[in-house]
Amino acid sequence: MKKILRQTLTIGFLLIGITVFGQEYGFDIHNTSLDEYIQIEKKLGSEETLNTTNYVSFNGDAQPIKFKRKEKDIPDLIVSYHFKEKDSTMSSILYEWDVSNFEKKDNNQKSAKFQKALVKKYNALEKMINEHFGEAKIEGDLSDLSRTDKKDGRLNKKNIWQPNDSTEIVMYTAISNFYEKNGMVTTNPTHRIRLYIKKTKKDEKSIDKLDEKRVDSLNVLSKNFLLTLETKDLLKSKDYLSDLIKEAVTDEQLNTLIENLNFERKTELIYSGVQVGLDGSVFTLLHYKYEDDTSEPPKELIKIIFDDKNKIVGIQPIKLQGKVKN
Structure with missing residues (x-):
């Protein structure tokens, strides 16, 4: 059995390693394409x-692409992917558990059991994100569910994380069973959780169009690089790496990477594109799949990333998995 690469070399936002796409929430919005997010949803069985x-939209966003995931004891999850109409780069993601998405009637009050399940979900999400990004800035609390039937008893809580200077994660919930109809104004119960992942600043560097000649050239370099890995010529393989990667990568990391590639299966290029780093640097992405993999989306991908000097700054064997069970 192939072992998972435990040593992960990170240079900027790029790495040499193996990625397993089984996570249900896409926090790495700068380095994940719309196509990759859609593939994840398909693997999770989303509708x-x-x-x-x-x-x-006033900032160039297209109509969002939405998926529904089944949930137990709480509203089904609606995931909305917001992206630029011009080039499909990601803008934000909204994960939303909201009764009003499915029940349009007035006075749709919920049981204490339902409210406790919603609070449990919020607390689990909060714990998971804290483990990845540290403690959040918090407003409000969810400690007294007995007040939710009262006019002033609505419970609210908001968490804000800022993993870096260009990403913001915001989560909030509102829980209330209060109902009132006063003339033309109706106040209905509210039971929702919303989790936003947002880019907080625009990429300022203009991106040149990726031409076919450059793609062909990088495709040849990728094939040659993979050949050096297949023959375990580690010294030669390092000639294809950028200086920063070359100085930091170890033979152990390369050998473990080799173990996670299947050289007996032919690969084919299925995607090429550009990606902007957090510092404005522009990189070229090539995605490969194994030719005999006819599943949609492919079960395995190989992502190779080049800098503007045609040197490799990242290679990721990616295995798409189903939904992670808690």
């Missing part, structure tokens, strides 16, 4: 849903 309203 793509239609937009019932026209989304108006």
